[in-house]
Amino acid sequence: MTLKLIDNPVPWPDGARCAVAITFDIDTDSILHLDFPDKAENMLSANSFLKYDEVAIPRILKVYAHYGIKQTFFYPAWCMERYPHLVDAILEGGHEIAAHGYLHENPNDESRDRQEYWLHPQVHRIKRVTAQDPRGRGGPAAPGRGGGVVLCF
Numbered sequence: 001m002t003l004k005l006i007d008n009p010v011p012w013p014d015g016a017r018c019a020v021a022i023t024f025d026i027d028t029d030s031i032l033h034l035d036f037p038d039k040a041e042n043m044l045s046a047n048s049f050l051k052y053d054e055v056a057i058p059r060i061l062k063v064y065a066h067y068g069i070k071q072t073f074f075y076p077a078w079c080m081e082r083y084p085h086l087v088d089a090i091l092e093g094g095h096e097i098a099a100h101g102y103l104h105e106n107p108n109d110e111s112r113d114r115q116e117y118w119l120h121p122q123v124h125r126i127k128r129v130t131a132q133d134p135r136g137r138g139g140p141a142a143p144g145r146g147g148g149v150v151l152c153f
């Protein structure tokens with residue numbers, strides 16, 4: 001006997017029993033540059049560990065192309081400018097890009113004014129690089145942990 005936990009289940013198309021959202025954050029080395037702006041370039045070990053954009057993301061895109069999967073990539077605007085080849089590959093694969101901070105700054109640690117400082121250039125640069133509006137926003141940290149207001153657009 002099947003245990004029914006939901007009285008009003010969502011009627012998914014084609015007999016599907018659930019929906020799954022797969023998303024990735026492409027933060028690459030943004031956090032190093034945020035936390036260590038003067039020496040991030042020389043932190044070779046950390047940089048090599050964080051360069052998954054060169055290996056992992058292209059492989060993930062191949063897997064998605066093979067299975068016909070589309071997904072949202074959450075991408076700090078600074079990373080999109082620094083590594084534009086991935087932006088092209090993501091968009092060519094039919095995926096969408098959502099905002100993920102400018103330099104992966106944590107909005108919970110920022111005042112409203114500082115959040116606005118980061119938000120406006122983030123949106124502007126995403127539009128410039130992708131020729132599209134951001135498809136959403138995933139904060140670089142869980143919203144509200146700091147108890148303050150987290151700005152959205």
Ligand SMILES: [Zn+2]
Nearest residue numbers: 025027100140
């Ligand atoms: Zn992130």
